[in-house]
Amino acid sequence: MARRSHTGNPEELRLKLVALLQDLPEQLRTGTVGEQVSGLVEVNIHLRALGASIGASLAPEDAGSGRARLLAYLRHQVGHIVHTDELSIVAGIGDYPRRIRELRAKHGWPIISGMAVRDMRIDAAARRSRGGEQVSKMAAEEYLLIEDVCDQDAVRRWQEAGAIRDKSSNVMTAVGAYLRRAPAKRVTAEELRYVAGNNSNWPAAIRALRAEGWSILSKDVGSCELPWGIYILESAHE
Incomplete structure (x- = not known):
């Protein structure tokens, strides 16, 4: 099952991400392969959480829903081309293509x-x-x-x-x-x-x-x- 990103305070998540990135070079230089991968996983988790939290700021009434974050971002960018990388970040979920299909077929968004x-x-x-x-x-x-x-x-x-x-x-x-x-x-x-x-x-x-x-x-x-x-x-x- 794909990991679902948690949301939180964007500034706190940013600071944590900065701290992880500052420690990462030394971890990659001296750590075992397992430690290197674990460090990258931790960075990725916080990066995804930061992205999902930015998406949540656009949908404060339903911030815990990946689909709501996805829709809020698309509405914020209405008329503009959006790449899947952007949607993956703000939705904070791996199955965002299915959520897009739901937004079309079950909710009527064009x-x-x-x-x-x-x-x-x-x-x-x-x-x-x-x-x-x-x-x-x-x-x-x-x-x-x-x-x-x-x-x-x-x-x-x-x-x-x-x-x-x-x-x-x-x-x-x-x-x-x-x-x-x-x-x-x-x-x-x-x-x-x-x-x-x-x-x-x-x-x-x-x-x-x-x-x-x-x-x-x-x-x-x-x-x-x-x-x-x-x-x-x-x-x-x-």
């Missing part, structure tokens, strides 16, 4: 991954179109909270997404069926990637649906006011 953005970037390059300068730089191990809005309808959509994906014969069918169940809703790229079975062709499916007459808004088509990674079905081809 968090997209670098994997979804990679699909958008590849599709834009294939069409020789210019994508969003910021999101196009996202790496696979990065995340972005698109908007500081908790969408309760997204919770319903995520509950239905698995069934749609499992019974749909192809990516375009799955994406179309999913959008039909969310008319006029702000659907994220992460939802579309998931319902497509994590198939990177979901942006091409959006284009194909548009070619058939579906009105699907996004930042590059129909609504430059939308953030990158948000899609809205205005009307579907009957």
